[in-house]
Amino acid sequence: MSLAISVLLAHPGIEHSSVNRALYSAAIRLEHVNGVDLYAQYPDFRIDVATEQQRLLASDVIVFQFPLFWYSTPSLLKEWQDRVLQYGFAYGQGGNALQGKTLICAVTAGGSENTYCAKGYNHFTLRQLLQPIEQTASLTGMHYLPPFALFSSRETQQEARIRNHVNDYQKLLNALAEQRFNHEAACQLDKLNGRLDELISTTTAEPLKQ
Amino acid sequence: MTYFFIQAVIFLTAAVVMVPIAKKLGLGSVLGYLIAGVLIGPVAGLVGDEAVTIQHFAEFGVVMMLFLVGLELQPAMLWRMKSRLLGLGGLQVLLSSLLLMLIPLWLGLDWQTALAIGMIFSLSSTAIVLQTFNEKGLTRTEGGSNAFSVLLFQDIAVIPMLAFLPLLAIPAFSTSTSEADAAHATFNLAHILPGWAYALTVILGIAAVVVFGHYLSRPLFRFIAQSGLREMFVACALLIVIGIAALMSLIGLSPALGTFLAGVVLANSEFKHELESNIEPFKGILLGLFFITVGAGIDFAVLTENASLIILATAAVIAVKALILAGLARLFSVRGANRWLLSLSLAQAGEFGFVLVSFALANNVLSAELAQLLLLIVALSMFLTPLLFIAYDKLVLPRYHQKSNQQEADTIQHQGKVIIAGIGRFGQIVNRLLVANGVNTVVLDHQAAQVDTMRAIDIHSYFGDATRPDLLHTAGIEEASLLVIAIDNKEAAIKLAHYVKTTYPHVRILARAYDRGHLYQLLDAGADVIQPETYHSALELGMQALKDVGFHPYTALSKRQMFRQLEIEASNALYQEWKENSEGERFGTDYRQLFMQFEDKIRHEMRQEQNRTDQDSDQHWTPPNKGYADKLG
Numbered sequence: 016m017s018l019a020i021s022v023l024l025a026h027p028g029i030e031h032s033s034v035n036r037a038l039y040s041a042a043i044r045l046e047h048v049n050g051v052d053l054y055a056q057y058p059d060f061r062i063d064v065a066t067e068q069q070r071l072l073a074s075d076v077i078v079f080q081f082p083l084f085w086y087s088t089p090s091l092l093k094e095w096q097d098r099v100l101q102y103g104f105a106y107g108q109g110g111n112a113l114q115g116k117t118l119i120c121a122v123t124a125g126g127s128e129n130t131y132c133a134k135g136y137n138h139f140t141l142r143q144l145l146q147p148i149e150q151t152a153s154l155t156g157m158h159y160l161p162p163f164a165l166f167s168s169r170e171t172q173q174e175a176r177i178r179n180h181v182n183d184y185q186k187l188l189n190a191l192a193e194q195r196f197n198h199e200a201a202c203q204l205d206k207l208n209g210r211l212d213e214l215i216s217t218t219t220a221e222p223l224k225q
Numbered sequence: 226m227t228y229f230f231i232q233a234v235i236f237l238t239a240a241v242v243m244v245p246i247a248k249k250l251g252l253g254s255v256l257g258y259l260i261a262g263v264l265i266g267p268v269a270g271l272v273g274d275e276a277v278t279i280q281h282f283a284e285f286g287v288v289m290m291l292f293l294v295g296l297e298l299q300p301a302m303l304w305r306m307k308s309r310l311l312g313l314g315g316l317q318v319l320l321s322s323l324l325l326m327l328i329p330l331w332l333g334l335d336w337q338t339a340l341a342i343g344m345i346f347s348l349s350s351t352a353i354v355l356q357t358f359n360e361k362g363l364t365r366t367e368g369g370s371n372a373f374s375v376l377l378f379q380d381i382a383v384i385p386m387l388a389f390l391p392l393l394a395i396p397a398f399s400t401s402t403s404e405a406d407a408a409h410a411t412f413n414l415a416h417i418l419p420g421w422a423y424a425l426t427v428i429l430g431i432a433a434v435v436v437f438g439h440y441l442s443r444p445l446f447r448f449i450a451q452s453g454l455r456e457m458f459v460a461c462a463l464l465i466v467i468g469i470a471a472l473m474s475l476i477g478l479s480p481a482l483g484t485f486l487a488g489v490v491l492a493n494s495e496f497k498h499e500l501e502s503n504i505e506p507f508k509g510i511l512l513g514l515f516f517i518t519v520g521a522g523i524d525f526a527v528l529t530e531n532a533s534l535i536i537l538a539t540a541a542v543i544a545v546k547a548l549i550l551a552g553l554a555r556l557f558s559v560r561g562a563n564r565w566l567l568s569l570s571l572a573q574a575g576e577f578g579f580v581l582v583s584f585a586l587a588n589n590v591l592s593a594e595l596a597q598l599l600l601l602i603v604a605l606s607m608f609l610t611p612l613l614f615i616a617y618d619k620l621v622l623p624r625y626h627q628k629s630n631q632q633e634a635d636t637i638q639h640q641g642k643v644i645i646a647g648i649g650r651f652g653q654i655v656n657r658l659l660v661a662n663g664v665n666t667v668v669l670d671h672q673a674a675q676v677d678t679m680r681a682i683d684i685h686s687y688f689g690d691a692t693r694p695d696l697l698h699t700a701g702i703e704e705a706s707l708l709v710i711a712i713d714n715k716e717a718a719i720k721l722a723h724y725v726k727t728t729y730p731h732v733r734i735l736a737r738a739y740d741r742g743h744l745y746q747l748l749d750a751g752a753d754v755i756q757p758e759t760y761h762s763a764l765e766l767g768m769q770a771l772k773d774v775g776f777h778p779y780t781a782l783s784k785r786q787m788f789r790q791l792e793i794e795a796s797n798a799l800y801q802e803w804k805e806n807s808e809g810e811r812f813g814t815d816y817r818q819l820f821m822q823f824e825d826k827i828r829h830e831m832r833q834e835q836n837r838t839d840q841d842s843d844q845h846w847t848p849p850n851k852g853y854a855d856k857l858g
Contacts (some may be wrong), residue, residue, distance in 0.1 A: 027846035030777050054779040125854040136857060169851050 017192045020073035022050040025081040029054065034123045034168050034177055041181045047192035049074070053091050060094055067099040072112060076191050077157070079148065080121040082168070083154035086144045087204070096151065105155045114156035117191065120145055121184065123168040131166070142205045158198060161173060163187055163207045183211055191213040235272060239265045240513055252611055253353040255576050261519020272521050280518035280583065286511025287580050289504055291481045292466050294380045295488020296501055306374055313371060314378025315559050321341060321347035321550045327539060337393035341590045344386050344600060345582055346542050350575030351376045353610050357570070361614070368566030371559055375571055383577050387479045387584060395591040429440065430476040434469055434483055438490030446496045450673040462503040495676045498669065499689040501699040519579045519600060539605045547572040548694045562625035569613045576584055578603040642667060643707040643830045644700055646691035646721060648679050651758055652711035652735050656684060667700045692721045694728070702729055710736040710752070717742050719750045726751030726824070745803045764789065784831065791830060795823035
């Protein structure tokens with residue numbers, strides 16, 4: 016049985032985007048993926064909490080897809096977290112709706128890969144910077160996967176790089192849906208980039224442990 | 226006829242001169258009328274015995290006043306106030322009546338007379354107190370609102386008192402009744418019909434008032450409203466009050482009781498404010514006349530002979546009432562300066578005292594000499610009221626000043642009400658939003674059919690032309706914080722905005738404009754916020770169109786907001802141009818050129834924003850330049 020994936024795209028200028036638009040349209044072409052463009056759905060930031068909670072209940076894997084803005088998500092995705100992950104739904108007493116689901120961030124970042132380390136001008140790794148989301152996953156009982164990232168996203172002359180990244184995205188999503196993804200091995204990594212071939216098996220793995 | 230004119234001139238001159246002076250001195254209009262009466266009566270001797278005849282006529286002002294009191298009494302409001310009203314008000318009237326009855330009893334008067342005196346002094350002066358509260362801004366304080374509850378209860382308590390007084394009649398005084406009263410009595414059915422038939426008549430009479438108020442008044446008013454003749458409404462309002470008074474006298478009941486009842490029945494009618502504004506001037510004039518005749522009837526001989534008795538009695542009345550109020554304030558946990566305010570403000574006797582005195586005299590409860598004394602005591606205590614307020618300001622407030630600052634946080638912030646003029650397509654939406662959020666609105670519309678439709682779907686609205694000052698007054702524009710102008714007539718909307726802004730500068734005006742010209746005219750007239758009626762719906766639809774031709778929803782929203790912003794900037798500049806070169810709705814040629822310039826500017830800026838790839842866009846998110854990251858770090 017394959018798992019249901021929801022991709023939540025948060026990009027305030029998707030028409031200007033080269034990478035995220037390609038990623039998103041590739042993702043929603045897949046059979047088990049449902050996508051929502053949050054800025055199209057809620058341009059005035061009035062999020063329909065009930066609809067969004069239903070979306071979460073119906074998914075096994077949740078993907079936050081966004082460009083990294085000031086080491087965090089675009090504001091609408093933060094608003095989405097604040098409103099949708101309610102007490103009694105996502106956490107706290109009776110709040111176990113998200114237990115056992117998987118959360119992963121598909122991020123594009125302008126800085127180059129080597130700047131996201133202690134010695135680079137960004138000083139932290141991407142996984143470290145996204146720790147608030149990782150901890151949110153922990154509190155809500157979700158399996159957190161390291162970010163699937165594209166660095167140097169505003170570089171010129173990068174058509175081939177983007178094409179590869181889009182293909183990897185589809186590969187990742189398919190593997191997650193078909194449960195061919197090695198969660199335990201992935202957990203140790205700083206990011207999934209370049210390691211997908213090791214993490215994805217060709218046959219269906221045994222079901223996830225709770 | 227000449228004689229009548231001269232009489233009228235004397236009364237009116239006295240009133241016109243004295244009432245404004247008294248108001249300026251902080252004495253209130255009631256005392257102004259009394260002084261006017263004293264001047265033309267005992268002092269100048271311009272009027273004599275005929276004042277008594279005029280007084281009988283002027284008493285009708287009291288009947289009208291009670292009709293208006295009834296109109297103001299909405300069952301829901303009474304229910305909300307029930308504990309204060311019955312507890313504080315009821316105990317005040319009861320205890321004051323009983324304690325003040327003890328003094329005349331002790332002086333050896335009959336118990337009936339003593340009880341009447343107790344009731345007369347238990348009432349305070351609604352007119353003076355509420356007016357002073359308004360002037361000093363004390364209405365919304367804890368002391369002020371409690372005083373209002375007490376006054377309201379007193380106004381209602383007058384009705385049973387008027388019904389009760391005749392039962393206290395003492396036969397020995399009957400010689401003093403005038404022939405007019407005797408003649409009056411023969412018209413009373415009570416003397417003609419047998420007991421059962423009379424009882425039946427009384428029940429039928431009251432039923433008639435209720436049935437009329439509930440079922441017949443509405444079609445009648447609507448019929449008159451359709452005629453569009455203002456004076457017919459005035460005539461009709463008078464007809465109702467006088468008709469009910471006549472019916473009540475005929476069946477031997479108090480006319481005041483009948484009109485009060487009619488007022489209560491009509492309190493929920495959509496024609497309430499229209500009725501109020503029509504009766505109000507008559508009531509004012511007649512009550513004024515009544516107080517003048519009371520003043521004219523004051524006998525200075527009685528005053529000089531009994532000066533010490535009158536002064537002592539006045540002091541006793543004020544002291545007893547203040548003490549009872551202070552005790553009740555403690556019981557109802559009214560604290561600090563507010564307790565003093567409640568006690569001091571209501572310690573005087575009031576205008577209803579005059580009414581009860583003359584009524585008790587006519588019904589043989591009091592002797593003529595005693596009535597004179599009582600009138601003087603009531604008047605003197607009213608004269609002293611401004612002094613009590615001064616004492617409150619100078620002696621009480623400074624002591625509590627520091628404390629009251631801390632207490633203010635506890636008092637509930639009063640939310641001013643909103644008057645909505647016009648309940649058509651536009652006003653309706655505004656009203657629904659406000660009412661759904663618990664905001665107190667008063668809705669006015671000059672089309673009876675529209676008011677009907679609104680009432681059918683449970684939207685409370687009143688019939689009446691909101692551009693008429695008197696109607697605005699009865700709708701409560703003084704206490705309103707907002708006026709929403711959503712009437713169809715463009716010219717009338719401008720006039721209304723101008724009138725309200727100049728007369729009630731504290732009221733914020735929110736207006737609906739038809740188009741740009743109308744908007745500028747409203748702005749000129751002083752409206753604070755103006756919304757063109759179709760602008761936002763057109764923008765909304767325009768945004769939808771942008772989405773449908775392929776714009777991303779978030780971009781469409783940003784474009785819409787940007788367009789609005791540019792429009793506002795353009796509009797302000799265009800307004801200046803319009804002000805200098807246009808007349809009314811006509812736009813000058815310069816204006817037209819400027820308008821076209823701004824259209825170009827809007828187009829230009831929107832396009833530029835769309836093509837922009839650099840960083841300085843403040844409207845919409847655009848990505849940084851390609852390769853920007855290489856220059857960081």
